[in-house]
Amino acid sequence: MDAAEFRVKAKEVVDFIADYMETIENRRVSPDVKPGYLINAVPKDAPKDPENFEDLMKDFKEIILPGILHHQHPLFNAYFPLGHSFASVLGTMLSDGIAGISTSWAISPACTELEMVVTDWLGKLVSLPKQFLHEGGEGGGSIQGSGSECIFLALSAAKRHTLQNTVDEAPRLVAYTSCLANVCVQKACSLGSVILRQIEVDENLSLSVKALKRSIMTDKSNGLHPFFVCATVGTTSCCSFDDIYELSEVCDKENVWLHVDAAYAGCALVCPEFHYLIDGKEKISSISFNPHKWLLTTTECAVLWLKNKKPLTDCLGASATYLQHKHQAETTDFR
Amino acid sequence: MDAAEFRVKAKEVVDFIADYMETIENRRVSPDVKPGYLINAVPKDAPKDPENFEDLMKDFKEIILPGILHHQHPLFNAYFPLGHSFASVLGTMLSDGIAGISTSWAISPACTELEMVVTDWLGKLVSLPKQFLHEGGEGGGSIQGSGSECIFLALSAAKRHTLQNTVDEAPRLVAYTSCLANVCVQKACSLGSVILRQIEVDENLSLSVKALKRSIMTDKSNGLHPFFVCATVGTTSCCSFDDIYELSEVCDKENVWLHVDAAYAGCALVCPEFHYLIDGKEKISSISFNPHKWLLTTTECAVLWLKNKKPLTDCLGASATYLQHKHQAETTDFR
Numbered sequence: 001m002d003a004a005e006f007r008v009k010a011k012e013v014v015d016f017i018a019d020y021m022e023t024i025e026n027r028r029v030s031p032d033v034k035p036g037y038l039i040n041a042v043p044k045d046a047p048k049d050p051e052n053f054e055d056l057m058k059d060f061k062e063i064i065l066p067g068i069l070h071h072q073h074p075l076f077n078a079y080f081p082l083g084h085s086f087a088s089v090l091g092t093m094l095s096d097g098i099a100g101i102s103t104s105w106a107i108s109p110a111c112t113e114l115e116m117v118v119t120d121w122l123g124k125l126v127s128l129p130k131q132f133l134h135e136g137g138e139g140g141g142s143i144q145g146s147g148s149e150c151i152f153l154a155l156s157a158a159k160r161h162t163l164q165n166t167v168d169e170a171p172r173l174v175a176y177t178s179c180l181a182n183v184c185v186q187k188a189c190s191l192g193s194v195i196l197r198q199i200e201v202d203e204n205l206s207l208s209v210k211a212l213k214r215s216i217m218t219d220k221s222n223g224l225h226p227f228f229v230c231a232t233v234g235t236t237s238c239c240s241f242d243d244i245y246e247l248s249e250v251c252d253k254e255n256v257w258l259h260v261d262a263a264y265a266g267c268a269l270v271c272p273e274f275h276y277l278i279d280g281k282e283k284i285s286s287i288s289f290n291p292h293k294w295l296l297t298t299t300e301c302a303v304l305w306l307k308n309k310k311p312l313t314d315c316l317g318a319s320a321t322y323l324q325h326k327h328q329a330e331t332t333d334f335r
Numbered sequence: 336m337d338a339a340e341f342r343v344k345a346k347e348v349v350d351f352i353a354d355y356m357e358t359i360e361n362r363r364v365s366p367d368v369k370p371g372y373l374i375n376a377v378p379k380d381a382p383k384d385p386e387n388f389e390d391l392m393k394d395f396k397e398i399i400l401p402g403i404l405h406h407q408h409p410l411f412n413a414y415f416p417l418g419h420s421f422a423s424v425l426g427t428m429l430s431d432g433i434a435g436i437s438t439s440w441a442i443s444p445a446c447t448e449l450e451m452v453v454t455d456w457l458g459k460l461v462s463l464p465k466q467f468l469h470e471g472g473e474g475g476g477s478i479q480g481s482g483s484e485c486i487f488l489a490l491s492a493a494k495r496h497t498l499q500n501t502v503d504e505a506p507r508l509v510a511y512t513s514c515l516a517n518v519c520v521q522k523a524c525s526l527g528s529v530i531l532r533q534i535e536v537d538e539n540l541s542l543s544v545k546a547l548k549r550s551i552m553t554d555k556s557n558g559l560h561p562f563f564v565c566a567t568v569g570t571t572s573c574c575s576f577d578d579i580y581e582l583s584e585v586c587d588k589e590n591v592w593l594h595v596d597a598a599y600a601g602c603a604l605v606c607p608e609f610h611y612l613i614d615g616k617e618k619i620s621s622i623s624f625n626p627h628k629w630l631l632t633t634t635e636c637a638v639l640w641l642k643n644k645k646p647l648t649d650c651l652g653a654s655a656t657y658l659q660h661k662h663q664a665e666t667t668d669f670r
């Protein structure tokens with residue numbers, strides 16, 4: 001496909017997207033297909049010859065769309081419409097259209113600096129303290145693909161920070177979260193090879209701070225090393241809120257990294273009346289939420305802010321001649 | 336922005352992308368800006384009012400584009416043009432346009448099944464044995480965001496597999512790679528908390544099999560547990576090739592997981608005359624490469640194939656009521 005053909009076909013795709021959104025209420029919300037429906041509808045091998053655009057669009061409409069859950073449907077009430085806005089689609093088109101790839105500041109300064117600017121903008125909107133901003137010095141935000149990735153990276157940074165600050169050579173690290181936390185906390189602990197305690201909740205369905213204190217005390221007396229608490233602002237199953245203020249006091253005293261997973265509810269923090277939900281934020285170590293959930297942004301856009309970037313860049317940092325550039329002392333290189 | 340405005344503006348973006356590609360040779364290949372150039376050119380806070388499309392496009396042209404390295408430029412000779420084709424941009428537009436989000440088969444069967452079909456297609460094109468295909472049974476491919484993620488996930492699966500098959504309660508795991516391997520192997524070992532040995536290369540700049548055997552023997556005699564070798568097909572700095580056949584014999588004998596990182600050179604395996612580069616493939620455990628590098632696919636598209644998916648789904652698997660669905664026994668759920 002050359003530029004001339006792209007001009008024509010891409011405009012047809014634009015109209016298709018607009019039509020889809022304008023008539024979405026005529027579709028069934030959730031797919032009604034059986035396992036294997038698509039596998040059995042397409043060839044077993046990649047076609048040898050290219051297919052024309054009209055046939056591809058026909059397949060898209062007849063094979064793909066019936067197997068899609070339509071998150072933008074006005075009757076989709078399981079969560080909320082997510083991962084979409086026309087403005088965001090334009091942004092992705094531009095980014096894809098120029099293939100702006102960035103593996104360090106030197107490759108594409110615009111990508112690195114724009115990420116710093118917009119994560120600072122967003123951090124300010126949700127009332128994060130200055131230490132969590134790039135303009136504040138040691139902290140800052142970065143864009144990840146999912147809330148799961150944010151939590152895994154926060155846990156990895158906490159692990160690095162703990163190992164750098166303990167005399168114990170092989171500490172048996174323990175993480176804590178509420179029994180209502182998202183499954184991605186289990187995944188992060190599994191990938192990071194640390195023990196996870198799923199703590200009971202109190203009458204508000206919030207992580208029980210009493211039970212947490214007891215669990216930390218028991219683990220310490222058994223020679224284990226508590227290092228990470230993942231609090232939830234907006235649990236997946238019932239939208240309960242952990243008490244960030246109380247947890248931050250406990251974690252501060254115990255020298256434990258406190259991460260706040262605000263995956264979807266964090267988006268609501270753009271409203272000042274909800275800022276109280278993260279009271280205690282000065283003492284947390286990291287926080288993440290997903291603009292692709294409730295802020296009109298196309299997936300994938302999850303943001304992780306750290307009060308101190310160093311433990312994360314330390315555990316992702318690696319040296320190679322092909323990554324070096326003359327401005328590296330003055331820039332942030334996202335890895 | 337409503338659908339009517341989207342129809343107009345998105346078509347302007349289409350023309351902009353076509354114009355960009357048709358005149359790219361008039362641009363400077365690499366950016367000539369100093370650190371902070373963009374940070375200092377935009378406001379410190381998010382604007383309170385929306386800006387109009389014309390102003391945004393002006394900013395894009397005047398502030399973003401001068402800070403981009405133009406990978407599609409005919410004089411970009413550092414690697415190869417990557418992460419772009421007009422057909423691929425259309426694919427992303429469609430996917431973004433309908434916001435087809437998938438967290439399990441049940442959410443969007445089309446996403447899961449299409450991923451299984453196309454990774455099987457691609458696996459066959461590069462001559463992977465049937466065990467690496469979904470249609471073959473226990474194995475299969477999945478799409479990840481980067482080669483780094485593929486290697487980290489392969490290492491995580493290897494770790495899980497090893498821990499499930501050893502009597503030692505806390506084995507000290509050791510991974511091996513060539514000193515010319517990409518830095519992402521260092522990152523994966525750092526995140527996975529395992530020891531990494533960077534083995535010397537032979538006269539072909541391939542991982543020295545002799546040195547690897549010596550290192551494994553020394554580690555075993557010191558009570559360590561060799562568990563993972565990451566071989567490279569096309570090293571980043573000089574495009575050397577590790578000898579997959581010889582390594583597969585060693586790993587098979589030592590019961591060590593062999594992953595083949597073919598991040599960019601793997602794309603060349605679509606040509607049958609290069610299939611010999613992965614001779615020994617029947618005995619490897621996993622392999623990955625990035626269609627977004629050399630196969631005309633927009634980032635992010637890296638594919639990881641495993642001979643046995645179970646250790647990976649085991650370490651990413653987590654249970655929660657909101658993930659359960661009635662077809663889960665018959666489907667593959669990518670996590």
